[in-house]
Amino acid sequence: MDNPKKMLLQAANQLYKQKRYNDCLTLLNDNAAEFLDNETFFKIKGLALSELNEHNESVQCFVQAIKLNPLDPLPYVNIGNSLAKNLQFEEAEKYFNLALTVDPAYMEAIVGLGVAAFQKMDYEACERHFQQALDLSPNHVMVMTNLGNCYSVQGRYEEALTLLNKVIARDKGNSLARTNRGLIKLGKGNFESAWEDYEYRWDSGNFMANRFQELPRWSGPTPKSQNVLVWAEQGIGDEIMFGSIFNDLKDLKEKFFVECDPRLYQIFAASFPHLEFIPKGLVKNITPIQSQIPLASLGGIFRADKKRFTRPLGGFLTIGAHQLPNVTEESLAALPRPWIGVSWESYALTQNFRGRKSISAEEFSVLTSQLPGSIINLQFPNPHQHEKKSEQPIPEKVITLPGLNLKNDMAGLAALLKKLDHVVTIGNSVAHLCGAFGIRTDVLLPNVPDWRWEHTGEKSVWYESIKLRRNKLANDWSALLNQVATEIGAAR
Template identity: 30%
Template sequence: MSKPQLHHLFLKAEKARKSANFAECKRLCEAILRINKDEMGAVETLALCALETKHFAQAYDAARKLTEAEPLNVNGAMIASVALMNTSQDELAVHLLEDQISRTPDVPALFFNLHSAYAALGLNQKALEVAMKAIQLVPTNADAYNNLGASLHACARQSDAVIAFQTAVDLNPKHYTARLNLANAISGDDEKIVSEIEYVVREAKGVLSERALVGALHNTAFPYLRLGNLEKGWERLEYGFSPLIDSNRGRRPQRTFKEPRWTGEPLHGKTLLVWREQGLGDEIMFASMLDELRALDGKVIVECEPRLVSVFQRSFPEFEVRAEIYRAIFPFDSPNKDFNVQIPLGSLAALYRRKIEDFERSKPYWLPEPVKQADYAQRLQEACGSKLRVGLCWRSAVVSPTRSTSYTMLSDWADLLRRDDVCVVNLQYGPCEEELQQVEAELGCKVIRWPDTDLQRDLEAVAAIIANLDVVCSVGTAVAQISGAVGTKTLLCADSYNWTSFGTQGYPFQPSMQLVVGDEKSSMKSAVDKSIRNI
């Protein structure tokens, strides 16, 4: 076959690919390569075709062949790195891209992909460095500034991230991804956040992927809730269960059911399954709505975190309570077939908490185990006598750059620990003994704790201790939620008013909880000082 004929075949293959006729594209490319195995244009088109049809191994193999034949052709590294990242081989993608950059150091697209690979690995500082290099190459490129903003946000440099995203939008007002990122990075102006996201949802249909648009709709839930627009907020929160939402961004677990979603209709003797979602703290908070189900005309089954089974069964004896169980892989379905309708625990809010006045029905529900409660009553009497008993939880067990601003250090509570009229009781779960010993040595104080009490696994013990305290001081952890559910006075320290305030300055889900927000923006120490004064 002559070169003009081969070129004609190649043009047909390219046309087939661009019109999404991938089978024809593949057939034509393979025909070309049977005639001339070194025709790299066909190899590249075949690699792109495989990538677009999600045949990532084939895309990678073809792309590597392209790079071996044409080391300065960056398309081989670009295609291969995308294939690797789509199969969670991000570290290999980093090595491949860095190798290509050593040969072709002035190609911005290589740095864009390298940024994505580092970000996927959680190497946020490295991703930030790569984003800066890309901007040096293309200082007026909106994509480069969008990547920079993403890395700054991941490194907890929120104000800098806002500037970067805004720059991307200024450079390209129709860069809808940058607009969404800007909205997510803004803090303190929920009306602007909602306005920006709603604009993108209206304007970007057909431009952004359905996945991006569903994610945007879900992201409006929290500003709507912070503004007190509960109906809109709960409606948008339901997008968190869409299969298009990344599991680390939406509501979890994303279980699937053949049984229909319950929408509040009478049961008429049928069985309703209420299943847990989110983390432990959210589950305990949402469980305050289970009281609304006591009067239903049917059976209620509650599936919860295993540590909560005994608690919920005691507190809600009308229900059948069991540990959650579902298939750990897709389709994440339930082996139990003993229910007719189902609803995730948090979705009860759209039925029973549609306006702020509905929270007036919220009340403590957690009944501590009587024997444990009596045991810790005696222990605390021996340890504290007549002093004020204050439980303290100063951080989560999981701390990351983006979460650390919401937590405190034990040393931040020095003024409380030094008080002679207070007996401080440790409620911090997870490894913390070294912190406690260090602060005790520095301040000459004593924090009450017992070596036989596992505050992480034994939630019955945690609740029994809390039931015998005068007040609990905590940051946003499950400990605060347990305290609120038990009904003990709880001072919840926060750096801002979150969505769970619903536009108020309180904590409507838990009536015994007082939200203490620092005077200075993002100042947890200020919130700590206010809490200590309120004890």
């Protein structure tokens, strides 16, 4: 390769490393005619396209690189990674295995198989692949971190901590290891040391961007009057849960502007009149801000240990004067009691997380078919419906009331919840809403729950009215569903 071509590819690769993917593609496309027989050109272009989620075009580039050099395992791995980003895990595995056909000890392919198996919740295969990778490179930090995460989602927390501590001893600032260790500590209730690790979530690749970094971070109460922005992160359930801290801000010198999901604006404004709430997307319109803090980081300041958690009777939210729509109220009143609300599915962003938390409508029918009275649908419409070929199934006996938008009308949903006699839900945003309003609720948790519900116990550290019902089996909810149905029936 002549020197000008080499320099151009180096420049494109540098743009890629700087995450300037569009600039990288512009440079490559403007000079494409000179590189039709250059595999490096197609590799860099494919990687940039993959980062922009242009998966089909990305795969085409890697295929072209393979045609130019079929004995290079890297393009096969790149195709696998691009397919995995597009949630095509089984197809991804085929290309990782093709890479291993070329080079049986190719580390990136073995790791790719482990990641794909993790996303498919095949933890036995995941562990096998990562162990194979560690046999090749015993102190590989990324592989140890991934294996630790594999242990963690199986509830093997001590094994996970052993690996993560080993990683952090070698690389104190390893964000993924610190974040995962923080999540385990939060689940164990070790809040004193957990929040520091959890602050690494911004660089771990698991969370959204760390915003408003041009402003100083607010680190806690001061005697100085200033405007502080508390900005939203993660999902609506977390906004509700960390909203339990908002009353701690009441008597401070600072004035707080709190960003929130627009669906929560009415509820939060009625519940916390001492705070100024701003729906997402409108933060730029507010008074000049002197400092900022992400919502979950309030935990490290105000919930540094279990003694500082408050669980007020009756919850901490109010709907003010909001009422149910007349048609919803009338339809509910016509139904026999008890009125039992249910929700069975999670809409977490990743399939893996959703799969662990959710219960299929068919299996959830084990519960609903036995419950007395009227079973009221509290389930949000599925925002991931495009991933399924059929309409969202509904469990047996579940009634969807007219006139209420379960996804977008949080105040209306809360008004309905307050009229119900009981709620049974998985650990989703409905559970958080019930706890925040002090509604008696059974929350069904998988055998390995996420940190918000801790790893053990029937009581929630965040909510007084919730009873945590923990499944003992990994892939079978029937025993727990039968038990809950029997207990509710006996109580009526």
